[in-house]
Amino acid sequence: MNHSQRPPKPIGAAVPAPADASPADLDPTDWEAFRAESHRALDAMIDHLATLRERPVWREPSAEARERFRRPLPAEGQGLSAALEDFERFIQPYANGNIHPLFMGWAQGAGTPVGMIAEMLAAGLNSNCGGRNHIALDVERQIAAWMAEAFGFPLDASGVFVTGTSIANFLSLLVAREHALGEKNVRKNGLKALEEQLVAYASREAHNCVRQAMELAGLGARHLRLIESDGSHSLRIDELKRAIAEDRAAGLHPFLVVGTAGAVDTGAIDDLDALADIAKAEDLWFHIDGAFGALAVLSPALKPLVKGLERADSIAFDFHKWLHVPYDAGFFLVRDPEAHRRAFAANAAYLTRAPRGLAAGEIWPCDLGADLSRGFRALKTWFTIEVFGARRLGACIEKSCALAQRLRGHIEASQTFEMRAPVALNVVCFGVKDDDESGRLNREIVMELHESGEAAPSLTLLDGHPTIRAAIFNHRTRETDIDDFMQMLERAAQRARGEPPLAPLPTPREEGEPLSQD
């Protein structure tokens, strides 16, 4: 690596802890020393990213590292130099590992060096994107328009950045609630005053955050009907129809159906067109949890799999998963901008809007969600799409699905392992053929691979059985990684057979309860 362009390491700290406690401000006392220090930090992180393959996927944080973060509040600062040294020594080696090409545990994106630079710029500008009249809001609207275009929504669809799909799914429930009950002024009066009990529907394979959204909103988790899935892990349409009819007969008020595009455990996709038909016939809000699967639209080859997406009332998804925007960057897109705004906008906010100046503007992001303080998530997303283009991003998505098929081929050819679910997109669920009911071998293999730092698959439960899951998101993962991973699995299985048995899993799974936390 050519390091000749780097600035020399400075002698003193750029941001010293001053002797007196009345500093002019928190800017560097010596900008050139700060500049040199910053460049050193940037170089070190670029080196880290360029040499990922040389290091383990994951390492248990050392006792010394953990101890470093159990100190009292420091009265005096240690300056930037020392903090950067602590970072390199105690933080960088013990990260989550999802940037590594052999990480395939959960539905997590890998980030990109481009995204890192964009995030640095956003932090430099430090704009609060809750509202007002500045360009960050135009960039956010650009992302909404792009996604509307990609999903086949009207181009005036309304969108807002959130942390992730957990929050976006919660917002969808609030928009659906307002849509169903707007004339009853549910925002003002609350749920207890209502005559009817709202009920919602999703697949039993739906992510736990859909149930959580029912809790947060006060609707109650038990009023989410978790509908049986079929052999391909998609929601059973006949069961959905039956459940709606039963609830109507019982005097309940069906208001929302949540389709899943890319189930957390298996990557399965519900029949979105059939759900759209039912939602229309039954006058339900049709929301899609497309946390990762929605972005399959960027691949012409995969797009047919999410047919029906274009008919949803709203879609929740994450740019930090399959688009590798740095964490966090979730998004919530709503077909009808007025329905979106009605669920959140407050009269109070309008009064402060001025005809001119910084407080001007029509609709602010704070009218479209629960956040008022918000970072500039649109910037790293805009950079990602502008730098790489939709076609290349779609090609990376397609590649990870092809890698999943490659792994499926290996599993099917293995003497040791067998497949446990169809591969709908990029998630491969498999296990040891002769594992016992407790899933001892599967569990041991996963922990073994983590601890060795070789690879990071995850463990999930499918129909109650502990199952190994490889979720292939990382744009850095190659065919040779998949081939190596298969070898690692075989070796880990051999090692695991020599181990003493594990204690049983802590508690049995509750019926219909979604499991995974991605």
Add this chain to the structure above:
Amino acid sequence: MNHSQRPPKPIGAAVPAPADASPADLDPTDWEAFRAESHRALDAMIDHLATLRERPVWREPSAEARERFRRPLPAEGQGLSAALEDFERFIQPYANGNIHPLFMGWAQGAGTPVGMIAEMLAAGLNSNCGGRNHIALDVERQIAAWMAEAFGFPLDASGVFVTGTSIANFLSLLVAREHALGEKNVRKNGLKALEEQLVAYASREAHNCVRQAMELAGLGARHLRLIESDGSHSLRIDELKRAIAEDRAAGLHPFLVVGTAGAVDTGAIDDLDALADIAKAEDLWFHIDGAFGALAVLSPALKPLVKGLERADSIAFDFHKWLHVPYDAGFFLVRDPEAHRRAFAANAAYLTRAPRGLAAGEIWPCDLGADLSRGFRALKTWFTIEVFGARRLGACIEKSCALAQRLRGHIEASQTFEMRAPVALNVVCFGVKDDDESGRLNREIVMELHESGEAAPSLTLLDGHPTIRAAIFNHRTRETDIDDFMQMLERAAQRARGEPPLAPLPTPREEGEPLSQD
């Protein structure tokens, strides 16, 4: 400025849009070219921060800039070089302006160069901090322990990063709801099944997000009692007692009182000790919205103003305001970790926790809030506190309060302006002495200063009267800036008197409705 340490600008783009659409990955094809490009971007942003004073606080985005963000989804990427050029041309000049020393419009922090570097490192690691066994969670727990120490909470208090206080206040309401109704399994059953209607209490000066939290949770905004405030804009304790008694007599269920430490309009602080007494006597959850005011504890001089904070059940506040951590970095701290966890943890999550490896660990952040995908907000916060130390950060907070008193002095000495509220902390509310009922002059002055780019105060309503508000948060603001600002105000008032009258404000303020959106 010495630019000799900078790398030369590269000739080619570091991340080109490749001719073929099947790239190996989204890493640079040429790491050294990417390195040079990144250093250039870093240098440009450091230059921008080092020369803030040479530019206007704010500029209306140009038509060309707005047009740049109204394009179709690009199929092909333009590469990093071109995207960075677009950033410098169309985004950087038209930012929100809160990093500028003459920005004093809303309760917004100014960021720091140190925070920018930390955010870059966090984006490089790209850890998802929803859970699992990696060091980011230790850093987040360190921040919780530090804040527990600073606020006088037990050191095992439980904390979680969120976007901002809007979300933290919402979480507080959910913890309080669970605390009040846990045995009725409200998470599962919902609110409609309850016999009782929950009611909460806050000052009429409380931030709108407290009301919003009641809406989100399904409790209904009208079940938040907005209690009258006194001459110092603090909640009237006698009125609170009366309201609780009335509600109990009416068969309602008081469950939560929200104290305000640093009201959005005036910076006023409720009598937190008196609220703690009432909460104890009435068995209410005592939450404090300390969005900015809570961090006054870092100044020994200011700490007595927030006496009683240490008795709260939970506190919501933002590191991105008075601690200048880059957006966004809100925090929610709860005295009783078990009460915190009970409101959010799902059985589903536990099952995936392994005895060893990456999926190990006891309590994960996803057990303490609504997010599962979460960036590494703890890192920029840790850097800020480690680099500067609590004493220096407290001194900056103290300085901004001293500057507010300086501005008050100027206003009181002015022939043109008069004070409109006491200065409790760092917020100065004032207006033109002989303005009309519509507040024409005050409104015009604020817009005029925005448009000229000289300064950015804001307009708010106090007792229905349009009022100019200077919220002094920025660590870069100096005494000379305050003196200059006073001159700008006088000149703007003269100019405004020559202007034609404005149209009236769009709608009258609803009784007791909080106004400002910070």
